Amino acid sequence: MLQRLIILLSSEFKLQDLGSIHFFLGIEVKSTSMGLLLSQHKYTLDIIQRAGMTSCKPVATPLSTSLKLSIASGTPYQT
């Protein structure tokens, strides 16, 4: 059915079948046995690399439950 659709479309438009999807609009697509897994794996690794944190200690959550961030208190950050 898919092939028939592609043939039908190509009779109307000029088109190219690039096969199965791997990368679309910056999102990586991996096919799994149950469907598709959309990730930003390479993009994420690039950010970590740029920050020089490739060998940092991993942590289970992105934000601590005890941390209360405030603009009014704390030591100013020094570059």
Add this chain to the structure above:
Amino acid sequence: MHAPTEDHWAAVKRILRYLQDTASYGLHITRDSSLSLHGFTDADWAGNIDDRKSTGGYLVYLGATPISWKSGKQRIMARSSTKAEYKALADGTAEILWIRSLLSELHFPSSSMTTLWCDNLGATFLSLNPVFHARTKHVEVDYHFVRDRVAKQEIQVRFISSKDQLADVLTKALPPVSFALFRSKLRVESPPSA
């Protein structure tokens, strides 16, 4: 931010440390015949300690897959948790309406009402019942907006307990066990090992 502190810097680094561990994770879209829409909305009232604004979020599923979500600081000052929740509900409603119109444009009109799950009883009642109206004048616009869509039977607002509120993870920091649970319910998974 013009004057970040060491705490802010540590928080940014923590995000990268989290990403380091989960870089390969992704949204798993699975085959699902269901095209039924449902949403979750939640708010963390007055969570910001500098200006006491609230954090709100919504999460919209098509079948078993999340297709739209938002987490953000609310612009309005909510004077009670119900108001913060109701604001999140109005934002979620706007998103649901947009998705419903998109689906019908794609010839998949939603045949039934879309359920929005909310863990605040006050906000749930408010969507049905005009009783509290006088006390909540300043949420009037959001109020009429959601009420109107409920009356038109496009959406319904139902109560869900906080532990099953999937949008909870969008509004506040959670301990590792519940964070991982919510993450899996959001269908964010590690790739299957090859």
